[in-house]
Amino acid sequence: MDTLKHLSPFIAVSAQLQPADMGALATAGFRSVINNRPDNEGEGQPSSAEIQAAAQANGLEYHYLPVLSGQISEDDVSAFTDLLGQVRGPVLAFCRTGTRSTSLWALSEAHHLDPAVLLNTAQANGYDISSLAARLEQRWQKDPLAMPQSRPSPTQRYDVLVVGGGAAGCAVTASLLKREPHLRIAVIEPREQHYYQPGWTLVGAGVFDRARTERPMVRCIPHGAHWIRAAVAGFEPEQQSVVLEDGGRVGYRSLVVCPGLSLHWDAVEGLSDTLGKNGVTSNYQFELAPYTWQLVQGLRKGRALFTQPPMPIKCAGAPQKAMYLSCDWWLQQGVLPDIDVEFCTAGAVLFGVPDFVPPLMKYIERYNVQLEFNTTLTAVDGPARKAWFNQVDAAGNKQVVEKSFDFLHVVPHQRAPDFIRQSPLANADGWVDADHETLRHPRYGNIFSLGDVCAAPNAKTAAAVRKQAPVVAENVLAVLAGKGPRALYDGYGSCPLTVERGKVVLAEFGYGGKLLPTFPLDPTVPRRLAWELKVRMMPTIYFDMMLRGREWLARPVRLPHEPAAVEAPAACDFGKEQGK
Numbered sequence: 001m002d003t004l005k006h007l008s009p010f011i012a013v014s015a016q017l018q019p020a021d022m023g024a025l026a027t028a029g030f031r032s033v034i035n036n037r038p039d040n041e042g043e044g045q046p047s048s049a050e051i052q053a054a055a056q057a058n059g060l061e062y063h064y065l066p067v068l069s070g071q072i073s074e075d076d077v078s079a080f081t082d083l084l085g086q087v088r089g090p091v092l093a094f095c096r097t098g099t100r101s102t103s104l105w106a107l108s109e110a111h112h113l114d115p116a117v118l119l120n121t122a123q124a125n126g127y128d129i130s131s132l133a134a135r136l137e138q139r140w141q142k143d144p145l146a147m148p149q150s151r152p153s154p155t156q157r158y159d160v161l162v163v164g165g166g167a168a169g170c171a172v173t174a175s176l177l178k179r180e181p182h183l184r185i186a187v188i189e190p191r192e193q194h195y196y197q198p199g200w201t202l203v204g205a206g207v208f209d210r211a212r213t214e215r216p217m218v219r220c221i222p223h224g225a226h227w228i229r230a231a232v233a234g235f236e237p238e239q240q241s242v243v244l245e246d247g248g249r250v251g252y253r254s255l256v257v258c259p260g261l262s263l264h265w266d267a268v269e270g271l272s273d274t275l276g277k278n279g280v281t282s283n284y285q286f287e288l289a290p291y292t293w294q295l296v297q298g299l300r301k302g303r304a305l306f307t308q309p310p311m312p313i314k315c316a317g318a319p320q321k322a323m324y325l326s327c328d329w330w331l332q333q334g335v336l337p338d339i340d341v342e343f344c345t346a347g348a349v350l351f352g353v354p355d356f357v358p359p360l361m362k363y364i365e366r367y368n369v370q371l372e373f374n375t376t377l378t379a380v381d382g383p384a385r386k387a388w389f390n391q392v393d394a395a396g397n398k399q400v401v402e403k404s405f406d407f408l409h410v411v412p413h414q415r416a417p418d419f420i421r422q423s424p425l426a427n428a429d430g431w432v433d434a435d436h437e438t439l440r441h442p443r444y445g446n447i448f449s450l451g452d453v454c455a456a457p458n459a460k461t462a463a464a465v466r467k468q469a470p471v472v473a474e475n476v477l478a479v480l481a482g483k484g485p486r487a488l489y490d491g492y493g494s495c496p497l498t499v500e501r502g503k504v505v506l507a508e509f510g511y512g513g514k515l516l517p518t519f520p521l522d523p524t525v526p527r528r529l530a531w532e533l534k535v536r537m538m539p540t541i542y543f544d545m546m547l548r549g550r551e552w553l554a555r556p557v558r559l560p561h562e563p564a565a566v567e568a569p570a571a572c573d574f575g576k577e578q579g580k
Contacts, residue, residue: 003098003192005125011084013101013125014094019046019054025092026058034083034093036101038066042418043266061087067100069245070233072107081108096245097190097231102127103246110139126192128229131156131248157251158186160476161242162225163232165189165217167197167546168258168451168465174222174549175473186226186250188242194220195286196542198462201318201498204283204292205325207535214286220547232259235423237444254476255444257425257432258451259417261314261460267413274382280408283322284314295407296326301338302406305387307377308345309413314452314460316352316572317495317507319345319411320360326409327367328500341369342403344389346376347574352459353513356497356505359524363499375401377410416453431455436511436568438485439472446479448472457570458511459493466546467492471556484562491571492516496534504530511568518553 003015012030016037025033033055039047048064055062063083067076084091093101106118106129115136122129160176162169165187173187199213221227231245235257241249263284265272274280281292304326308319315321323343330336343350343364350357350364350371364371374392378400381387387408389401415421421430425441432449433442436456441447450468452460468489475485491511496504503526510516517523545552 004092005098005102005127007102007105007121007125010089011091011093011105013098013105013127014092015098016042016045016096017051017092017094019050022051022054022058022060025055026060030060030090030092032061032063032087032089032091034063034065034080034087034091034101036065036067036080036093036095036104038068041069042096043262043264044272063087067095067104069096069100069231070243070247072100072103072247077104077107080104084108099127099129099190099230099245103129103132106132106136107139110136113140115140126229128227129246129248131244131246131250156186156248158226158253159184159480160254160256161185161250161252162187162256162258163242164257164259164451164453165191165194165221165227166258166260166451167462167542168260168469169256170194170220170222170547171465171469171549172256172258172450172472173225174547175469175551176476177222177224178549178551179473179477181224183224184226185224186228187221188228188230188232188244188250189217189221190229190231190245192217192229196462196539198315198496198542199539200283200286200289201321201325202535203289204281204322205296205329205498205501206293207325207501210286210290212539215543220543222547222549232419234419235425237424237447240446252446254446254448254480256472256476257420257447257449257453259420259453261414261452262417264413264415267309268377268410269379270382271380271410271412274380275410278382279385279406280380280382280410282410282412283318284411292322292326292409296329299330299339299407300335303340303342303404304407304409305403305405306341306343306409308343308347308411309376310346311352311572311574312460313411313414315495316459316574317497319343319409320350321498322409323369324363324367324497324499325501326407327363327369331367332501336367341367342372343369344372344375344377344403345574346374348373349574351497351507352570352572352574353507353509353515355513355515355524356507359505359526360497360499380408380410420453425449427455429455435565436491437488437563438475439468439489440475440479440485442565448476456489456491457568458489458491459495459509459572461493461495462542462546463494463508464492466551467554467556469546470551470554474556474558486558486560486562487556488559488563490514490516490557491568493571495572496530496538498531498534499526502528502531504534506530506533509571511571513569513571513573 202208234243306323427433474487
């Protein structure tokens with residue numbers, strides 16, 4: 001419950017709570033819980049009934065007052081006000097991020113508290129509700145409130161609005177401010193922490209400490225940008241505005257959309273219930289990477305399964321990186337001969353760029369790994385240590401295969417966040433539509449995208465963002481100046497394949513699988529130099545260069561004219577056998 005914030009001695013707010021949190025709330029002295037989040041709003045969200053049962057079992061009053069994201073009505077405020085007058089305090093109210101609950105509290109108190117006090121209290125607790133200033137002022141002055149317009153005008157307007165404060169959002173913001181320091185730019189991001197996700201593979205191998213991959217978000221948002229700590233509920237591209245979870249609108253001249261992707265754990269039946277126990281783990285989650293290392297150290301014999309879901313996923317090589325580093329440890333400890341290792345991948349090939357398959361196959365043979373192609377994990381029973389896969393053979397015949405395990409490393413299915421998939425910006429597959437070279441939206445000329453959520457067929461890696469950010473920055477500024485985009489992205493991505501401790505195959509490639517090595521060396525050879533780059537240099541390059549607008553070896557190609565729209569071939573294609 002690290003997200004719990006006290007707005008007053010009577011009420012605190014929090015992001016999403018779990019049934020298991022109810023005992024801690026009761027111990028902390030809370031007497032009532034208010035749930036402001038509608039059921040079935042997000043993946044992995046516990047139901048109101050589950051939370052109610054846990055709350056009541058711990059002696060807490062429970063009240064369900066759901067409010068739709070971005071649509072706090074006067075009836076909602078009245079109901080919340082009435083409820084606060086009835087419940088026993090102290091009270092804990094929660095929603096997805098805490099923004100809706102904070103907004104309801106502020107609006108319910110505005111009839112007798114100065115709006116500045118309410119705004120400052122929210123801000124001090126990490127919630128930017130400045131878009132409610134007009135409504136708060138009306139309540140303070142006791143003027144009748146006007147009915148909200150169906151498409152209200154933005155209450156704030158920026159030259160550039162960036163959705164997402166991850167690698168892509170911070171990098172492109174820094175690149176924009178490097179070129180135009182006086183640009184009015186804001187970053188919308190609800191999280192308080194920023195993560196260097198490529199480091200989690202090394203955490204799962206005992207090479208990195210988890211703390212090395214985490215920094216406060218306030219240290220990562222570039223200086224000169226306004227951080228709007230809020231969640232996005234939707235887009236209104238015709239009005240050039242973004243809808244926030246609290247109902248506020250933020251306007252823009254140009255919009256950059258890069259909130260990352262969502263991990264769809266529930267796509268595999270039973271997986272969410274057993275993650276982090278029963279030998280089931282994943283380096284794709286910050287909290288679980290240390291458990292991976294714990295399991296690797298503890299396994300002396302048995303069966304170890306490593307899975308890879310259908311593409312696209314972030315860092316297509318990460319599923320096998322976890323396998324190689326685990327096998328390397330088991331080999332060093334002398335226990336690998338007693339462990340049956342299987343790589344169960346939904347793909348038809350080991351890696352989507354053919355040049356890198358031969359060196360990787362040498363390690364597959366070295367570690368005696370059994371490859372299971374066209375094999376997709378569908379269900380897990382953790383206590384029984386069993387997993388089920390849909391498998392397709394060369395003739396197209398399908399079957400369900402049951403496998404027992406002692407160790408299971410899972411890579412989840414991945415997709416765009418709900419607010420992207422359900423927006424007018426999405427393509428048919430749910431990703432933000434974009435020209436593959438200019439990264440500009442094909443229907444909305446002042447909207448750009450980069451990072452994992454972008455529909456361009458590049459490998460979804462932090463290294464891709466390093467090359468995309470300068471391209472988007474230059475093209476955004478060109479559009480703001482009334483010109484067309486000129487900078488081009490070539491699909492560059494990098495996947496440092498950690499095949500053993502001390503050696504990495506530095507796979508760098510662009511659209512169509514074209515090799516794009518940074519150094520004048522054979523990129524298919526495992527090298528100590530690449531390991532040093534990955535382990536010692538990359539975290540610094542990421543936090544202190546890429547997120548600061550220092551575009552090391554990332555100058556974009558520029559054309560003297562606006563390029564024609566293109567559809568590039570996939571950079572990393574796992575979908576077909578190579579050479580066919």
